[in-house]
Amino acid sequence: MKIASFNINGVKARIAQLTAWLPEAQPDVVVLQEIKTVDEGFPAEMIEDLGWQVWTHGQKSWNGVALLSRLPVEDVRRGLPGDDGDEQARWIEAEVMGARHAVTVAGLYLPNGNPAPGPKYDYKLAWMERLRARAAALLDTEAPVVMLGDYNVIPEPRDAAHPERWVEDALFLPETRAAFRRIVNQGWTDALRIRDPHGTRGPFTFWDYQRQAWERDNGIRIDHLLLSPQAADLMRDAGVDRDQRATEKPSDHVPVWVEIDA
DNA sequence: ATGGTGGGTGTCCCA
Numbered sequence: 001m002k003i004a005s006f007n008i009n010g011v012k013a014r015i016a017q018l019t020a021w022l023p024e025a026q027p028d029v030v031v032l033q034e035i036k037t038v039d040e041g042f043p044a045e046m047i048e049d050l051g052w053q054v055w056t057h058g059q060k061s062w063n064g065v066a067l068l069s070r071l072p073v074e075d076v077r078r079g080l081p082g083d084d085g086d087e088q089a090r091w092i093e094a095e096v097m098g099a100r101h102a103v104t105v106a107g108l109y110l111p112n113g114n115p116a117p118g119p120k121y122d123y124k125l126a127w128m129e130r131l132r133a134r135a136a137a138l139l140d141t142e143a144p145v146v147m148l149g150d151y152n153v154i155p156e157p158r159d160a161a162h163p164e165r166w167v168e169d170a171l172f173l174p175e176t177r178a179a180f181r182r183i184v185n186q187g188w189t190d191a192l193r194i195r196d197p198h199g200t201r202g203p204f205t206f207w208d209y210q211r212q213a214w215e216r217d218n219g220i221r222i223d224h225l226l227l228s229p230q231a232a233d234l235m236r237d238a239g240v241d242r243d244q245r246a247t248e249k250p251s252d253h254v255p256v257w258v259e260i261d262a
Numbered sequence: 263a264t265g266g267t268g269g270g271t272g273t274c275c276c277a
Binding site: 009010012013014034036037060061062063112114120152208209210211212249251252 | 265266267268269270271272275276277
C-alpha cells in the first residue's frame with residue numbers, strides 16, 4: 001500500500017498537476033492539504049474519473065484537507081478531537097483496507113503559527129497538544145497507523161538548507177520542535193528520516209515561492225510521515241517526489257510517500 | 263531592514 005501526502009496550495013489552481021501526478025505516482029491512498037475550498041467546490045469528478053474515491057473536509061478560502069483512495073475505505077472521521085469550537089478544517093482520518101491489513105490513515109495540516117509569539121502561535125501549540133492526545137489514542141489501537149501531512153515543523157537543523165534563518169520562525173522555535181518530539185517519542189517512526197538516518201541535509205519537501213528558493217535549493221523538510229510501530233514493521237520504502245516542484249505552476253510543497261506491506 | 267511570490271473570491275488575509 002503506497003500512501004502519499006501532498007499540500008497542493010489550492011486544489012482548483014493545482015488540478016492539472018494533481019491529475020497528472022496521480023497516474024504517474026500510482027499511490028493507493030492520498031491525503032491533501034490546503035485544498036482551499038468548501039466541499040462543493042472540490043473537483044471530485046475529475047479525480048473519480050481516474051478511479052479514485054474522494055472524501056473532503058473543506059473550508060472557504062483557507063485550509064481544508066481531503067482523502068483519496070483506490071482501496072476500500074471505512075469510517076471517515078473529520079476534525080481533530082479536543083475542541084468543539086475549532087472551525088479550521090485540518091484533519092481527516094479513515095480505515096483503508098489493504099489486502100493483508102486494515103491501515104488507519106490520518107491526514108493533517110498543522111497550523112503555521114506565524115507570527116510568534118502571538119495568538120496564531122498559541123493556536124499552533126494548542127493544536128499540537130490536541131494532536132499529541134489523538135496520536136496517543138491511535139497508538140493504543142495497536143493497528144498499523146500512518147499519520148502524515150504538512151506538520152509545519154522543521155524538526156532539526158539538518159532539515160533546513162539555512163537553519164539560522166529560521167530561528168525565530170514558528171516552524172523552528174524550540175517549543176515547536178519540543179512539541180513535535182513529544183509526539184514522535186510516543187513511539188512513532190519518522191519514515192523519511194529513518195530512510196537516511198545519518199543524512200546531513202534534507203530531504204526537503206517545501207521551497208518558498210520567493211527569492212528563487214527552488215533554484216537555490218533553499219528548502220525545508222516540513223511534510224512528514226509518522227508510522228506506528230505496527231506500520232513501521234511493514235515499511236518497504238519512503239520518498240519525496242522532488243521533481244514535482246519543477247512542474248508548470250507548482251505548489252510550494254511536493255508529495256511525500258511511504259510504501260507499507262499491507 | 264526590506265520585500266520578494268502565490269492562492270483565494272479577495273479590494274486584504276494567509277502562507
